[in-house]
Amino acid sequence: MRRALDALYAASAGLAALSLFSIFVVMMSQVALRETNRQFAGADDLSAYLCVATTFFALGATFKRGELIRVGMVLDRLGPGARRVMELLVLAMAALLVGYIAFWTAQDVIFSWEIEEVAQGTVPFQLWIPKLAMPLGSGILLIAIVDEFVAVLKGAIPTYVRAAEERAAAGDFSAEV
Template identity: 40%
Template sequence: MRRSLDFLYDSAAALAAFFLFALLVMVLLSILGRQLNFNVPGIDAYAGYMMAASGFLALAHTLKRGEHIRVTLVLSSLGAGVRRWLERWAMGAGALLAVLFAFYCVRLVWQSWAFHDISTSNDATPLWIPQLSMALGALVFAVAAVDEFFIEWNGRPQRADGEALRHE
């Protein structure tokens, strides 16, 4: 199961890297267009779609690598028992919020598809298409957040200095 989850997180990260590269291509194409006097309609909108896709698809991988911002000032001043319960509460609340976020992202995609929403820019892209990457990233992030919650609840492995391991 762990290998499958890690493969899911790594696949989402690879897809995020692909969209980041696609964003670079869009920006370079836009620059070239200005320099060589040609226009690619909707390129700014597509660059925005690529940026959103790369950001959302990288969320789970970033969480699993322990790279999300954490404020440890309060945690470091607490005893081990209180710290453990506070970590569990925080991971539980984070997992709940991630699941709710994923639910509403998927619902947004479905509504955009059902109502035939299109982009207001000149590309007139059906909005459910770029929103799919957001929903997929939010779903994978929700899986990772629930995974982290269960790892925390079952007793995250500790390092020799007493700090919890963040890199699985």
Template identity: 40%
Template sequence: MRRVLDALYDGAAWLAALFMVGLLAMVWLSILGRQLHFHVPGTDAYAGYLMAAAGFLALAHTLKRGEHIRVTLLLARLRGRARRALELWSIGASALLALLLAFYSVRLVWLSHRFHDVSTASDATPLWLPQIGMALGCVVFALALVDEWVLALRGRSGIAATSTRHE
């Protein structure tokens, strides 16, 4: 199971990187268009869609590498059971919030598809298409936080052990 989860987090990171390359292509196209006096409609909107997808898809991978900024001012002063209890509570609360975000992100995609919602920009893109990246990223991030919470419950080191360097 560990290999599957790690592959999922890495796959989401690779997909985020691919979207970043797409974002770069949109920026280059926009710059080239300005220099050569042509305009490709929708490049700004697509750059935004790609940036949002890349950001959300990278969340889980970043978390699992201990690269999220955590405020551990109080946690660093605690020891033993108090520290473990606070760590479990904070990861658990984060997981619950991420699960809510994932639920409502998926719901947004579904509603946008159901009601045929389109972008108000000149591209008129069906909004459920770019929203998929956000929803997928939120689902994988919520899964990563639940994974971390289960690891913390079992007493294994996860983000708690790797992120104290950000104090």
């Protein structure tokens, strides 16, 4: 199960990287086409959709690596027992919130598909397609949060805490700024 979950997080990060690279390709295509007095129709909309996909697909892997913004002012001052209870509480609240986001973004995708909603820009993109990144990405984040909740429930140190400690031990404080 661990290998499957890690593969899911890696695949999601790969999709985020592919989306980011696609933004680069779209922008460079725009530059090249401008030199020939042509336009890339829908490039702005496409870049915006890819930006959302990049963000949402990166959430799960970023969370597991401990690179999302985290405020530990209270947790860092607690003893091991109290800290574990607070980690569980915070992870449960995060799971509820992210579950809510995943549910409603999925409902939005379904609604866009049912009414055949299209973009109002120069290219009439079917909007359910770019919107799909939101429930998928938040769903993967939800899985990562539940994964951490179960690990902490079993008594393990959260992966994101271990990752931050390893970075600090190696002298890398870039994520702490």
